[in-house]
Amino acid sequence: MGGGRPSGVSYQSGPSPSYLAPPFWPPGKPMACGDLGDIDGDGRITLADMDLLTKHLRGERLLTPEEFVRGDVNRDGKINILDWSGYRAYLRGDIQRFRGCP
Ligand SMILES: [Ca+2]
Numbered sequence: 001m002g003g004g005r006p007s008g009v010s011y012q013s014g015p016s017p018s019y020l021a022p023p024f025w026p027p028g029k030p031m032a033c034g035d036l037g038d039i040d041g042d043g044r045i046t047l048a049d050m051d052l053l054t055k056h057l058r059g060e061r062l063l064t065p066e067e068f069v070r071g072d073v074n075r076d077g078k079i080n081i082l083d084w085s086g087y088r089a090y091l092r093g094d095i096q097r098f099r100g101c102p
């Protein structure tokens, strides 16, 4: 079960998951506040972060406690579809800040 993955992690500039990436989406955005939303710690909010959240929701790769905190973009203490929707809105430019921003 589980099998720890190295925390450095492997999201280079490979193809984005097509189900998450309609062509009009930007490749990534700067962070809105602190490190909130930057699950993989590369300094930007990108589809790679959203993909980690998706994998967590699917149970394919659970977030570490640190990743969990960064991925809980509405800061309700849970990771669920509301956070996923927050990423989508942020990456699409529908919102300028995550709900969890101070
Ligand atoms: Ca990131």
Ligand SMILES: [Ca+2]
Residues within 6 Å of the ligand: 072, 073, 074, 075, 076, 077, 078, 079, 080, 082, 083
């Ligand atoms: Ca949440």
